[in-house]
Amino acid sequence: MQSQSHTGSYYAASVNDVTDFAPLRGDHSTDVCIIGAGFTGISSALHLLERGYNVHVVEANRVGWGASGRNGGQIIGGISGEKVIAKNLGKDADIVFKDLRWAGHEIIRERVLKYGIECDLKFGYLDVAIKQRHLREQQADFDRMQNDGFPHEFRKLSAAETQATIGTSAYIGSLLNMGNGHLHPLKLCVGEARAAVSLGATIYEQSPVIDIQKGSRPRVVTQNGSVTADVVILAGNAYHVLERKLRGIMFPVRSFIIATEPLSEKTVNQINPKDLAVCDPNFVLEYFRLSADKRLLFGGRCNYFGEDPNIIKQQLRPKLLRIYPQLSNINIDYAWGGTIGIPVNRVPLLGRIAANIFYCQGYSGHGVNVTHLAGKIMADAVAGTVEQFDMFANVKPLIIPGAHYLSTPMVALGMMYYKIKDRL
Ligand SMILES: Cc1cc2nc3c(=O)[nH]c(=O)nc-3n(C[C@H](O)[C@H](O)[C@H](O)COP(=O)(O)OP(=O)(O)OC[C@H]3O[C@@H](n4cnc5c(N)ncnc54)[C@H](O)[C@@H]3O)c2cc1C
Numbered sequence: 188m189q190s191q192s193h194t195g196s197y198y199a200a201s202v203n204d205v206t207d208f209a210p211l212r213g214d215h216s217t218d219v220c221i222i223g224a225g226f227t228g229i230s231s232a233l234h235l236l237e238r239g240y241n242v243h244v245v246e247a248n249r250v251g252w253g254a255s256g257r258n259g260g261q262i263i264g265g266i267s268g269e270k271v272i273a274k275n276l277g278k279d280a281d282i283v284f285k286d287l288r289w290a291g292h293e294i295i296r297e298r299v300l301k302y303g304i305e306c307d308l309k310f311g312y313l314d315v316a317i318k319q320r321h322l323r324e325q326q327a328d329f330d331r332m333q334n335d336g337f338p339h340e341f342r343k344l345s346a347a348e349t350q351a352t353i354g355t356s357a358y359i360g361s362l363l364n365m366g367n368g369h370l371h372p373l374k375l376c377v378g379e380a381r382a383a384v385s386l387g388a389t390i391y392e393q394s395p396v397i398d399i400q401k402g403s404r405p406r407v408v409t410q411n412g413s414v415t416a417d418v419v420i421l422a423g424n425a426y427h428v429l430e431r432k433l434r435g436i437m438f439p440v441r442s443f444i445i446a447t448e449p450l451s452e453k454t455v456n457q458i459n460p461k462d463l464a465v466c467d468p469n470f471v472l473e474y475f476r477l478s479a480d481k482r483l484l485f486g487g488r489c490n491y492f493g494e495d496p497n498i499i500k501q502q503l504r505p506k507l508l509r510i511y512p513q514l515s516n517i518n519i520d521y522a523w524g525g526t527i528g529i530p531v532n533r534v535p536l537l538g539r540i541a542a543n544i545f546y547c548q549g550y551s552g553h554g555v556n557v558t559h560l561a562g563k564i565m566a567d568a569v570a571g572t573v574e575q576f577d578m579f580a581n582v583k584p585l586i587i588p589g590a591h592y593l594s595t596p597m598v599a600l601g602m603m604y605y606k607i608k609d610r611l
Pocket residue numbers: 188222223224225226227228245246247248249250251252253254255256257258259260261262263394395396397422423424425426427428429442443444474486524525526527528547548549550551552553554555556557558
């Protein structure tokens with residue numbers, strides 16, 4: 188597992204609750220043992236607990252330490268790799284995806300209400316276009332949403348309307364979608380973990396899993412203890428390197444975020460009065476939004492794989508200023524990075540290592556939404572309903588031999604390829 192500090196992020200500095208669950212010691216037994224306390228692990232745990240399962244979660248660091256506590260907080264619709272899955276589904280694909288695209292959003296809404304989770308949840312999102320082909324893609328999305336009877340406000344904005352909405356002339360149009368939104372991801376993850384504990388979950392922190400002993404009841408082993416379970420779920424996503432079968436099917440891609448100092452009311456009114464999350468359509472993309480205390484959180488990729496906040500600031504600041512030159516005198520208070528799991532064929536990786544050991548990972552930057560759906564699908568699968576699970580599991584992952592050992596140069600090469608593609 189990579190060592191990445193979590194303390195430098197704006198989220199760690201502004202979270203309303205810090206977990207301190209005891210490490211795993213001694214030998215325990217449960218129905219389901221989940222490895223990883225990010226959105227996938229905690230969401231799966233909550234769905235299982237709500238159905239009466241006994242659940243233990245084993246986390247190497249802290250709840251939300253991985254991508255779930257570091258991300259852009261954007262609740263984006265859709266599932267990456269849809270087209271690949273659709274080929275397997277044939278004519279049923281449209282009906283299946285109509286519901287699934289936004290299912291995670293509804294789960295988040297329900298959880299926040301049901302468990303009283305305070306996580307700065309807001310709705311409103313702008314998909315911005317840089318090139319003509321992006322406008323054509325937005326038109327296709329718009330037509331599909333209209334056909335599907337999408338229940339929230341959505342409309343296309345011209346270049347001038349886009350500029351009036353987000354105070355920049357960087358884009359040639361956009362698609363407003365009031366069903367997508369944004370939130371403080373670490374607050375949500377910790378809130379969901381507290382909800383899981385209130386339903387009887389046991390969470391162990393600071394407990395890296397070093398072995399999974401397979402058998403009729405697999406045993407999850409850490410330095411000082413173990414959990415034997417009927418079923419194990421691997422939810423370590425891009426940070427998980429234990430299982431051979433999962434190597435080479437997903438690239439661990441780094442993404443970075445900077446957070447400005449809080450902006451004045453005047454500036455907020457100039458750049459984002461409707462408090463929308465904004466995302467561009469590139470593969471090597473940029474995304475931004477305001478936090479609850481009105482900082483601009485701006486994310487994108489750097490030509491860098493480390494964690495030095497000064498280097499992250501140096502690389503992201505010019506990108507931010509290209510969009511908002513008016514922020515040139517604003518200080519950047521925080522800079523951090525995290526690792527996203529991008530499957531080679533972009534299809535989320537749900538499958539089995541053995542009959543009683545499942546894995547669930549790889550959402551390509553759509554994880555806030557899709558992890559919440561995936562948690563439900565995993566709970567269904569544990570309970571024996573595998574229709575949706577199989578929809579993903581039946582797509583054969585593409586494997587790049589040796590990618591695990593060469594991941595940094597491979598990712599660099601891959602990113603170069605996609606940067607060139609984005610420019611076309
Ligand atoms: C900078 C950044 C910005 C992003 N922005 C967005 C966004 O705006 N919208 C969006 O939808 N998605 C976004 N994503 C993607 C999203 O955050 C992820 O898809 C999602 O959080 C994945 O959740 P997860 O629980 O599967 O993995 P993670 O949150 O990474 O959790 C995995 C956990 O497993 C633990 N673990 C791993 N191995 C072991 C082990 N051996 N023993 C015990 N524990 C282990 C890790 O410590 C970690 O806590 C972003 C990601 C990053 C990094």
